[in-house]
Amino acid sequence: MTPNENRRICDKGHKYYKSSDCPTCPICENARKPESGFLSLLPAPARRALENNGVTSLKILSTYSEKEILKLHGMGPASLPKLKSALKEKGLSFKK
Numbered sequence: 001m002t003p004n005e006n007r008r009i010c011d012k013g014h015k016y017y018k019s020s021d022c023p024t025c026p027i028c029e030n031a032r033k034p035e036s037g038f039l040s041l042l043p044a045p046a047r048r049a050l051e052n053n054g055v056t057s058l059k060i061l062s063t064y065s066e067k068e069i070l071k072l073h074g075m076g077p078a079s080l081p082k083l084k085s086a087l088k089e090k091g092l093s094f095k096k
Contacts, residue, residue, distance in 0.1 A: 024048075038086035042079050049074035062092040069094070 005017040010025035018026075024044070034040040038058055039047050049072040055061050061069075061083065069075055069083070087093050 041082045045074035046079040058090050065095045
């Protein structure tokens, strides 16, 4: 533990330490990570960014431009190559 980390307990009773104000329990987040599909390729913040905006399928993702996706809170540029690859595998792409 570093001096800037605070011990927290989530609603389910998991104990964890976090240095940021983010209220997300990492234990709960790991438990709900999909085992397959394009969302399973992403880190938790990027996955939540898409889920919170209703982007739960590649078909829905293809209706967005890269620029629009990058504007979502939690989405970073490192996730774009993974998303592009997943879209390409299904014959889809980002909106131009």
